[in-house]
Amino acid sequence: MIFQIVIGLIGLGLLVSIHEFGHYIAAKATGIGVEVFSIGWGKTLWRRNLKDGSEFRLSLLPIGGYLRMKGEYQFRDAIQKGLPTFPDEEGGFFSAHPLKRILVASAGPLINLLFAVLIFTLIHLFGFSYSTFSNIIVPVEQILPGQTSPAIQAGLKPGDRIISINDGSTPYYSDIQEIVATNPQEELRLTVERASGSVEEIRITPTLDPDRGIGLIGVQPYIEPVIADVEGPALGAGLRTGDTITSVNGTAIRNTAQLQEILSSHQGAFEIVFLRDSAEMTATIYPEYTEDGQPYLGVVFQAVTARKPGLPLFSAISTAIAEVWRTLSLTIESLGMLFRGLIRPENALSGPLRITSMVGEIATSSMSQGLGTGLRITFQFLAFISIALAFGNLLPIPVLDGGQILMYLFEWVRRKPLSPKQISLFQTIGAVIVIGLLGFAVFSDLLFITRG
Template identity: 45%
Template sequence: MLLIKILLGLIGLGVVVFVHELGHFLAARLVGIDVEAFSIGWGKPILKKKVGNVEYRLGIFPIGGYCKMRGENEFQEAYENRSNAIPQAKGTFYGVSPLRRIVVAFAGPGFNFLFTILVLSIIWGIGFEVSTLDNRIVLVSDISPGETYPADQGGLKTGDKIIDINGNPVTNYHDIQELIATNPEKNLPVQVQRDGKVLDLMVRPDLDKSSGAGKIGVYFWSEPVISAVTGGSPADIAGLRPGDRITRINGEDFSYTVALFRILRSQPPVLSVDFEREGRPMQADLILSYTDTGTADIGVSYEHLQFHSPRLSPVSALIKGGKESWKTFVLSVKSLTLLFRGIDLTQAVSGPVRITYMLGDVAAEGFGQSFGAGISSMANFLALISIALGIMNLLPLPVLDGGLIVLFIIEIIKRKPLNPKYISVFQTVGVVLIFGLMIFAVFGDILFLTRR
C-alpha cells in the first residue's frame, strides 16, 4: 500500500510540475526565446529525445523539473568575465525585452492557476462523490475531561448541529473545518441547532502552533454503524459485520463513535459490545491488545455520509471551477500568512517527500471508496498543490519566478539593463535561501514519516 501511495503521489506531483514548466516553455517560444531542454524530474536523464532544437528529458529524480532556456545564465558568465553588460543575442533569454521576460516568468504560475480552474471545472462538470461526516459535534472535553477549549467557552454542547459560521452556511464537517482552520484567534459568530431551537453563539478558535490552523476543541459526530471490518481484528474474531449498529460498550451508551476514545482510556482488556443486526439485539466480547503508547484498534470502520454533486453544464462548470479556484487561492494565501505567527515550522512546512506522501494517501483513500471518489479526491488535492506552487513561485524571492519579475520591473523603471553583478548576488542569495528551506522541509518530512 505504501508503494502505491508513493507512486500515486509521484504521478500527481509530476503532473503539477509539468504544467508549471509547460507554461514557461510555451511562453518562451511565444516571445522568441529558444528552449534548449524541457525536463520532468531532476538529475541525469534516464530518457531523452531531441525534437527540433529542443531536447526532452525524463530525470532520474521524479520530483521537480525545469525548462532550460538559451542564455538564461549568461548574467553569471558576464559577471565572472567582469563585464558590465549581459550579451543580448537574438533568441536568448536576455536578448528579449524585460516585459517579455516577465511574461515568461509569470507563465509558470499562471498555468498552475489555469490548471486548477480546468481541473475543478471538469470535476464539477462530470459530477463527483465525497465521503463526509455530519455537521453535529462532540466536545473534546466530553471525551477527555480536564481541559477547557474555545467550544466550551463559547457555549457549544455535544450534539449541537452547527449550521452557520461567520455568515457562511455549513452542511458538513468539511465546511466547519475550513472555516475554523483558516480563522484562528478571530471572534466567529456561530449558529447551532439544539433541541429544535437555533442559538447564536460566539467562538474564538485557538491557533494550533503545530499546524498553523485554528481549532476549537470538537470532534465530529459519526453514527456507530459499521461499514467495514478488518480481517483478523478483535471485531472480526468476535463476529461483528458491516451493517451492525453498536448501541452500548461496557454498559455505556454508544451514540457516536469517538466515545470509544473515552472507553479505552482505562485500557480494559475486554469490550462487551451490544449491537443490532437487522433489528435484532446481539452481544459480543472483543479481546484487546494495546500498543506501547496505550492505544488499541478494534478493527472497524464506520459509515460516512455520501455527498453526490450535480452534473453541471460546461458553462456552469467553468463558472463554478473559477469560483472554487479563487476560494482555494484565498485559503492558500491565508494559510501562508499563518507561517509568520510563531507556529512549529517543522510540522507546518511540507517538503516534496511529505507532499508526495500526502497526495498519494489522499488518492489511495479515495480509490479505496470508489473509482469516482479516488479521481475527485486526487483532482481536488492536485488543484490545491497547483495553486500553492503558483503562489510560492510568485513570492518576490531570489531564484523564484516572483524574484525574477521584481528584477525585470526594476530594469523597466531604470530603462537600462541591470548590472550582471547585482543579478548574480541576488540569485546567489536566493539559492542559499531556497537550499536552506529545502533542507529544513526535508528534515520536517523525515520527522513526519517517522511518526507514521
C-alpha cells in the same frame, strides 16, 4: 510504501513539469530560444528534436523537469570573463526586453494556477459524491492542552444540530469543518437547533491550532454506533455490518464519541453488547494496538453520502476561479500567521519528502473508495499543491520566479540592464535563502516522518 513514493513522485513531477511547460510556452511566444525542455532529471531516456529547434527529453528521475533557454551559457561566459554587459545574441534570454523576461518568469506560476482552475472546473462540472456525517455534533472538553474548548465555553451540548454559520447553511459536518477551519480567531454566529427542538444563536471564536494553522472549536460529529464494516479484532469476535453497539464494558453507548472515550481509558478486552435484527447479543473483543498505544477494534461506522450536483460550464469555471482565489487568500493569511509566530514553522513548511508522501498516501488510500472517487480526490489535492507551488514561486526571493520578476521590473524602470556580476550576486543570495529554507523543510519532513 514504495508504491506510494513512486505515485507521489509522479504527481509532484507532473506539477513541476507543467510549471516548466508554462515557461516554455511563454519563451516561444516572445521569441526567446529554448534549447532543452526535459520532463524528469538525470540520464536522458528518450529525446526528440522539435521543429522549433528545441530538444524535448524524457529523463530517468520523475522528479519534475527543467528548461534550458538560449543564453544560459552566455551568462556563464560573461561571469567567467568579467564582462560588464551580456553580449547581444538573437533569441538569447538576457538579450530579450525586460518585459518579455517578466512574462516568461510569470508563465510558470500562471499555468500552475490555470491547472488548478481546470481541475476544479471539471470537478464542479460533473459533480461528485462524498462521505461525511450529519450536522449533529458532540462537544469535546479540550482541543489543546490546558484549554477548555470553545464549544464547551459556548454551551454546545451533545445532540445539538448546527444548521448554519454566519447565515450560511451547514447541512453536513464537513460544511461546519470547512468554515471553522478557515476562520481561526474570528467570531462566528452559529444557529443551533437543540435536541428539544428550540433554536438558538450562539457566538463562538475558533481557537488557532498552531500545528496546522486552522481553526478549531472542539466538536465531533454525532455518529450513531451502527457498524458499516468490520475487520480484524471485531470480525474475529463475530460482529457484522449492520450491528448497533449499545454498551461497552457496562457503559451505555449512544454515539461513537462515547465509545472513543471508553477506548482511550481502558486496556485489555472489551465486553460489547450490540443489537442484531432487534436481538441483543454480546461479544468480547481483544483489540490490536496502534503505534501510539491506542486500542483498535476494527469497526467502521456508517457515514452519510452527500452529493454535489454538476454545474453549468460557466458556473463551474467561476466556482473554480473563486476556489483558487480563496485558497490563495488563505495561503497569504497563513504566511502572515507564520511570521507573527502563531504557527509552528516546522509544521507549516512542508518539503519535497512530506509532499511526496502525502500525494502518494492520498492517491493510494482514496482509490479504495473507487476509481472515480480516487482520481477526483488525488487531482483535487494536486490542484491545491499546484496553487501552493505557484504562490511559493511568486515570493520575491532571488532565484524564484518572483525574485526574477522583481529584478527584471527594476531593470525596466531604471531603463538600464543589470550587469552579469549584479545578477550573479542577486541569484547567489537567493540560492542561499532557498537552500536554507529547503534544508529546514527537509529536516522538518524527516522529523514528521520519523514521528509517524
